[in-house]
Amino acid sequence: xxxxxxxNISADIIDVEEITIGILKHFKGYSNILKRQREKHExxxxxxxxxxxxxxDEISTLSLGFSTKTIKFLNEIGTAIDIDLYRN
Numbered sequence: 001x002x003x004x005x006x007x008n009i010s011a012d013i014i015d016v017e018e019i020t021i022g023i024l025k026h027f028k029g030y031s032n033i034l035k036r037q038r039e040k041h042e043x044x045x046x047x048x049x050x051x052x053x054x055x056x057d058e059i060s061t062l063s064l065g066f067s068t069k070t071i072k073f074l075n076e077i078g079t080a081i082d083i084d085l086y087r088n
Contacts, residue, residue, distance in 0.1 A: 045079040
């Protein structure tokens with residue numbers, strides 16, 4: 001297993017798309033290599049988002065979405081998206 005992570009981020013407002021773009025920019029020039037290696041070695045590529053959501057009604061609820069550009073890139077290299085939400 002190989003993991004590339006943004007690490008833990010704690011903030012009042014978390015922009016998942018912005019964080020995802022920050023991670024994916026490291027792989028932009030390698031899409032063909034990633035795709036070939038995924039197919040050759042039968043690998044599973046996953047963008048995993050883990051969020052801890054506050055149950056405090058005074059805190060804004062989160063918004064989660066991805067741009068078509070991000071979805072297109074993930075699709076090109078055969079990446080699944082897994083989103084886990086936990087109450088905090």
